Structure formats: C-alpha cells, structure tokens
Amino acid sequence: MYEPFPELIKVSTDHKYDGIVEAEVGATVLDVDNECKKYGFFFPPDPASARVATVGGALAENAGGMRGARYGVMRDWVLKVEVVLSDGTVTYFGESTYKNRAGYDLLGLIVGSEGTLAVITKAWLKIMPLPERIVRIAGFFNTLDDAGEAIFRIRREGINPLILEFADKQGVEAANKVKGFSYPELPGGMVLVDVDGPKNGVDSVAQRVVKIMEETHAATIIKPETPAEMERIMDVRRVAFTAPGRLYPGFIDGDIAVPLSRIKEALIGVDRIRKKYNVFIATVGHAGDGNLHPNIGADPNNKDEWERAEKAANEINLLAIELGGTVSAEHGIGKLKEEFLLKQFEVRGQMPVYQLMKEIKRIFDPKNILNPDKYALR
Ligand SMILES: Cc1cc2nc3c(=O)[nH]c(=O)nc-3n(C[C@H](O)[C@H](O)[C@H](O)COP(=O)(O)OP(=O)(O)OC[C@H]3O[C@@H](n4cnc5c(N)ncnc54)[C@H](O)[C@@H]3O)c2cc1C
16 A cells, blocks of 8 residues: 655644644644644634645645634645745745735745646745634525525625535435435525534523524524534535545546625525526535535436536536626646636636736746646646
C-alpha cells in the first residue's frame, strides 16, 4: 500500500496558543483538524472531502465547506504559504501574524489559483478554540419556496449558524436508500442547521431556529439529542452530495453561488431545469453561503441521457449568472467551466479582469508549465 512521505503530511501545533498551526501540504484538512482537536482547537474550513482533500489542494481551490456559513473559506484561514515558483525559486507569501499589510496581497492571489501560478509546499493556518456545545436542527419542507424562505430568514434574523445546509428530495431519498434511513422525502427537502456557543447559551438560539422553521411551514422538525443521532442526520446531507455518483455511472459536479436573497429562485430554477431535461439532479449545498451543488447523475454511454445532462448543467451555470451569482463557488473552474467563466466575465463587463489574469499568468509562469490547460488562460 502507498505510504506518503511522513515529512509531507506533518502538522505542527507548536504555536497553537498563538492560534496558528504549520501544515505540510500533503496533510489532509482532516489531519489538521484532528491534530488541533487534541488541544481544544479546530480548523474551521471543512470541505466534505476533508478526509482526502490535502491542505495544498484545498488552498489551490480555495475550498469551503459546511462551516463556511460562519467561517468562510480557506483564504480566510491562511496566513502564509511557502511556494515554489515556475523557475524553481522557493519563497513565501504572507506572514505568520494575524495582520499583515506588507505589499500587495499575493497570498490572496495564490489561494484559489488552481495550481496555475505556483506550487504551494507549506502553509501557516489560523485555528479557533472548539465551541462548548453544538445543537443540530433539521427541518423538512413541503415546498422549495418554504425551504428557501427558512434559509433566508435564519440568515437575515442574525442567528449566525455554524452550518446552514440544504439537501433536496432526491438527495434525501438517495441517502435513505443507501443508508437504510427513513427521513421524510418531501418536495421541499431538508434544511440542516447547527448553532454553537457556550453550554448554557445555545438552547435559546436553537429555539429561534425552530420558531423560524415553524413559521416557514416545516412539515417535520427533528432535533437529534445523541451524538449518534446527530451523525445520522448529517450523513443524509453527506450522502446526498454523492447520490448521483452512487446511482449513476456518470457525475457532473455543480457548484454555483447566488446572493442569499435569491436562493429561493435558484432552488426553484434548478428544479425547473431538472424537469425540463428529465435528468437526475440531487441539489445539496452550503445554503447559508448561497452555495448550491446541483449534482447530476447520468450514463455517459447513453448518448441521449448524457446530452440532456450536459444541457441541464450548462443551463444551471447560466441561471447562476442570471441571478447575479457565480458559476464556481468553491470547486474551481478547471477545464469544465472555462466557457462559463468567460461568459460570466462578459456579462459583468469584466473582460479587462480576464486580460489582467492572462498577464499575471505570464509573469508567474512565462513558459506555461503550471497546469497549462486550466482556467482558459492560454
Ligand atoms: C465528495 C466530495 C465532496 C467535496 N466537498 C467539498 C466541499 O464541501 N467544499 C469544497 O470546497 N470542495 C469540496 N470538494 C472538492 C475538493 O475535494 C476540494 O476542492 C479539495 O480541497 C481539493 O483538494 P485535493 O487535495 O483533492 O486537490 P486535487 O483535486 O488533487 O487538486 C485540485 C487542484 O489543485 C491543484 N493543487 C493540488 N495541490 C497543489 C499544491 N500543493 N500547490 C498548487 N496547486 C495544487 C491541482 O493541480 C488541481 O488543479 C468535494 C469533493 C468531493 C469528491
């Protein structure tokens, strides 16, 4: 079995009381989090792929995750990186201090650059003390309109949840099937909320979430009490993401974000596209960030089905642009979304930004050797 080089997966917590850990980029995001937990801290970004996502990959993609509703994305939690530039020079961007205004924010440029500008080899990351207590609440809704309203109101009414997630009916059905659960399979899907804080202060916040769910007509509200029950309901959201891949041989990843006030329109719009092309879409998402993953399952060997799936994926990207959102929230552009990145820039009058991006690529990588095919930067 492949054993990674130990020096590439090391996480040093020597500076934990400064709120900083040093991680080699081969460590996974979960490795970092687990190491922090030994000392009463945690690492806030938590891509659902944390078990396999490396620190380098997560920084290159500017990954987010469930706790993004409260804590944002990797860029918000990295202070400094060691990089190898395209000519082999080793240098650092950023500082291992919480504040740093020395020069242009080149650290911000590297994070999310999808390996097109430099290879990240080490990272200094911010960490947080663990919350004393987490309360989880799941609401199941009869309509997407009500679920969308609940998501918007939880945010608008200042609750600041730790997570605010969504899984649609198709996602819940798949999770029930795969895991043998029997959670309600309703047309409005599931809204999953975690609130956290001091031991004695969390219940009143949780109560406000329940009240909003009641007022937005949740058909069923579940408040799991034991850690095992909490995990089970979290599994619904996790499995729902992978549902198309579990049920179909082909998977098209969806990753749009829209302004929170338009989340309802996005949910309803994706459902309309699903029906129009008669394809399997399980929509899950970090709804508290306005980030939805309408993931499509289809058979690439079935020409008609695959074409319908691709058309639906394309239309979902256009929907995001139309709603004032973005075609890539946290998974990046890669090859798949080049056309839509350019479309988004064109619609928003940002073609000058695209020209700047090309110039930046030329400065960092004049020989075009770093992920040369990505990002439409040729
Ligand atoms: C089931 C599942 C759930 C997911 N959930 C989430 C989620 O909740 N949130 C989220 O944001 N993403 C999610 N993702 C997407 C993905 O897992 C993340 O973007 C992850 O952070 C990528 O890390 P990786 O190590 O797998 O990188 P890879 O996929 O190996 O690489 C990604 C890109 O980064 C570049 N790269 C990798 N390492 C470096 C480096 N050291 N320096 C420079 N460039 C580098 C690669 O060349 C490539 O272009 C999910 C994916 C799956 C399959």
